[in-house]
Amino acid sequence: MDRTVEGYLAELRKHLAGADPALVQDAIYDADEYLRSALNEAQGDPEAFDAALEAYGTPEEVAAAYRDAEHTVAKALRGPKPAIRPSDNPLARFFGVIADPQAWGALFYLLLALVTGVMYFTIVVTGVSLTLGTLVLIVGIPMALLTLAVVRAISLAEGRIVEGLLGVRMPRRPRTVEGAQGSIWERIKSWLTDARTWTTMLYMVLQLPLGITYFTIIVTSLAVSASVIALPFAQMLADGPLIRAGVYGYYVEAWAYPLLVAAGVIGFFITLWVAKGIGFLHGQYAKVMLVGRTGAEGVE
Amino acid sequence: MSEFEALLRKFQKELNAGTVSLVLLAILDRSEEPLYGYQIAKRIEGGWQGEVTIKQGTLYPVLRTMEENGLLTSSVEPSVSGPPRKYYQITDQGRSVLGEWKTHWTRTRDFVDATLEGNVG
Numbered sequence: 001m002d003r004t005v006e007g008y009l010a011e012l013r014k015h016l017a018g019a020d021p022a023l024v025q026d027a028i029y030d031a032d033e034y035l036r037s038a039l040n041e042a043q044g045d046p047e048a049f050d051a052a053l054e055a056y057g058t059p060e061e062v063a064a065a066y067r068d069a070e071h072t073v074a075k076a077l078r079g080p081k082p083a084i085r086p087s088d089n090p091l092a093r094f095f096g097v098i099a100d101p102q103a104w105g106a107l108f109y110l111l112l113a114l115v116t117g118v119m120y121f122t123i124v125v126t127g128v129s130l131t132l133g134t135l136v137l138i139v140g141i142p143m144a145l146l147t148l149a150v151v152r153a154i155s156l157a158e159g160r161i162v163e164g165l166l167g168v169r170m171p172r173r174p175r176t177v178e179g180a181q182g183s184i185w186e187r188i189k190s191w192l193t194d195a196r197t198w199t200t201m202l203y204m205v206l207q208l209p210l211g212i213t214y215f216t217i218i219v220t221s222l223a224v225s226a227s228v229i230a231l232p233f234a235q236m237l238a239d240g241p242l243i244r245a246g247v248y249g250y251y252v253e254a255w256a257y258p259l260l261v262a263a264g265v266i267g268f269f270i271t272l273w274v275a276k277g278i279g280f281l282h283g284q285y286a287k288v289m290l291v292g293r294t295g296a297e298g299v300e
Numbered sequence: 301m302s303e304f305e306a307l308l309r310k311f312q313k314e315l316n317a318g319t320v321s322l323v324l325l326a327i328l329d330r331s332e333e334p335l336y337g338y339q340i341a342k343r344i345e346g347g348w349q350g351e352v353t354i355k356q357g358t359l360y361p362v363l364r365t366m367e368e369n370g371l372l373t374s375s376v377e378p379s380v381s382g383p384p385r386k387y388y389q390i391t392d393q394g395r396s397v398l399g400e401w402k403t404h405w406t407r408t409r410d411f412v413d414a415t416l417e418g419n420v421g
Contacts, residue, residue, distance in 0.1 A: 030337060031360075033338065033385055034341065034356065037385075055341070056355065057355030062358065065361050065362075
């Protein structure tokens with residue numbers, strides 16, 4: 001093995017191949033922090049650094065420790081197995097979504113996406129235009145740095161939200177870019193050449209139209225379901241017909257009241273299923289954009 | 301590696317798996333300020349007599365798991381020598397868990413000592 005920080009990290013990546021990319025990112029981050037601190041303390045003494053590598057453990061050992069921890073965490077995250085297995089009865093499964101925390105999490109995420117979408121979009125567009133505008137002046141450099149740093153921070157934060165609400169494993173540490181050491185210029189360069197920086201920015205910009213779409217879909221479905229449920233009750237209390245088209249007014253026949261309520265309730269369950277489905281797709285998409293597709297990602 | 305040595309290694313590894321969370325909690329409980337991974341690793345190394353049998357790379361995933369379980373909190377701060385450092389601090393829940401673990405550890409240790417001295421069985 002190459003006895004440098006880069007050599008060790010490359011070896012560790014190899015041993016973690018196939019593991020969840022978010023786990024790889026965490027493991028690389030930890031090793032990077034430790035080895036750089038050790039390197040700093042070794043003051044260029046190769047033997048002291050070798051001892052630190054020895055103390056940290058071989059890439060095999062460290063990779064195994066992360067995999068073990070991930071197993072325990074995954075078990076804890078999943079929580080105790082529900083006492084009732086998902087029923088084979090399709091009807092029971094359809095209504096069972098009401099007790100599905102993932103459906104509720106997704107519903108909340110899709111509503112929240114409008115707020116975060118507006119924020120991300122504003123931050124990226126402001127940051128990028130200010131940077132481009134001031135690039136001819138010396139202020140452009142700190143502006144670019146600030147924008148990149150904010151994008152990295154938000155990428156991590158969005159990952160935490162996605163993991164919490166959509167149940168997709170995301171990194172718990174900022175991304176380590178190979179070669180992101182040394183002078184400030186090299187760091188800027190490595191950030192700019194890291195494809196993940198650009199897909200993250202794209203993700204943040206796209207979050208606005210997506211957030212608007214998600215919000216509209218969910219709010220419309222919820223509103224339609226709620227008004228269909230409420231219509232019979234409102235009609236009983238109201239003096240005139242509630243459904244109007246021009247000068248004509250229509251009463252709902254009394255026999256249709258229970259049907260309307262039932263339709264509204266079913267509409268609500270369908271909304272939960274839709275939220276769960278969109279949430280799943282968005283989780284996969286967020287992972288590709290913010291973390292990468294496979295464990296091999298980042299092995300340049 | 302001789303067979304004896306391999307068995308010893310395995311024994312040490314299994315012992316460490318149980319005690320490392322307790323040690324990490326105790327170190328963070330004693331510390332006045334939040335510590336980052338390397339500092340914690342150094343303190344463990346310093347407290348060990350002779351060869352250190354805990355691989356320091358295995359401490360990090362344990363720290364991470366304990367944070368997820370609410371025993372620790374962390375904050376990220378920039379550093380000059382490399383990537384930003386993650387500083388860990390014990391939570392109130394962590395303190396009460398540590399208290400319980402300590403009692404359990406003392407009982408286990410006394411029992412094992414008693415067995416080794418031939419006072420059991």
